[in-house]
Amino acid sequence: MKEYNNTTYAILGILTTGCKSGYAIKQLMDQSLTHFWKISYGQIYPTLKQLTANELVTVTNTQQDGKPDRKEYDLTPKGLNALKNWLSQPIEQIPVERNEVLLKLFFGKHQSTEQNRMQLEDYKRKLEERLQTYHAIAHSIQTHHENDPNAQYWLFTLDYGKRTTVAAIDWCEATIKAI
Amino acid sequence: MKEYNNTTYAILGILTTGCKSGYAIKQLMDQSLTHFWKISYGQIYPTLKQLTANELVTVTNTQQDGKPDRKEYDLTPKGLNALKNWLSQPIEQIPVERNEVLLKLFFGKHQSTEQNRMQLEDYKRKLEERLQTYHAIAHSIQTHHENDPNAQYWLFTLDYGKRTTVAAIDWCEATIKAI
DNA sequence: CAACTCATGTAATACGTTACATGATTAG
């Protein structure tokens, strides 16, 4: 079986949720997966073309009233199979998450205490904003996707974001005091 | 002032810690920055060349007894300036941390509860391993860099890793139960 | 008619890893 990268499987997965065009895929990404997977049109359209060539999806040109034409992509049995196979595989390893704030703090010796503290305060503010976003997305899923069988899983991923963000905020507070 | 990417500043920063060759930079990276910034020789050597051309560092060929020759890089005042300027800038935005496990769980509807649980158990194991590594690095810093003025900052970055990893482990446990 | 949303697509560029190539020295 041919190997694809995770972004390709992300697109394949989104096609099972009712989003069928490149544009709709981007929409869902920006709403729900934005906290742990983000891609641009520059990835989406070429990938859809490749998936079509490899027969994991089929494409249909559809007309809409009041909106421009769009291309509708549907998973083939082969495509669904590839998705399920990927889902069942454990990840190879946890990737290193690059963190610019940690990188700067690592060299904190070259700055004043005040400057290091400012950097942490700024980071904390940004983390708090992100936490608010997570709460907002969770709320939106609970109201707009009440009966969607996906909702449960989507909320799990959000819970991950909330928990790790809270931990990061706590760290900011502790480090600001300790510095 | 010319703009560089964070990897370039990471290299510039490491050059202030006593590591002066491409090889030594990689060594320190693999020991201490490995949990939040990782780069390959394919980035290091070309970047050192570029930094030399732009006069942020100078290079000297040095002979060592019992070891192959190596190139010694030293920050110029211009280089130290560029580093300090970068350190003082707040980050633009927190990047999205791609997470393959969350991506798979997001599409968990297409798998059995048992398969989802296995994926989480596996992830939890890997996180626990990582946590052990953090403890080991912290211990190593406390014993080998006792008097290094950098040690304090290095331990702060490790504390971040510990806290967020513990939060992720807790999430695994909670989600395994809830699923 | 201007601004916005819907919709698709590509080219240039940036970033990064992997694999490969080379070679000195040292320890067993």
Place this chain on the structure above:
DNA sequence: CTAATCATGTAACGTATTACATGAGTTG
């Protein structure tokens, strides 16, 4: 003599973003 460590470097490839180009339809 062989394996390991020290040391430098490049070419091919994969991945991803940004900017650009285009154009239909809708709302104010």
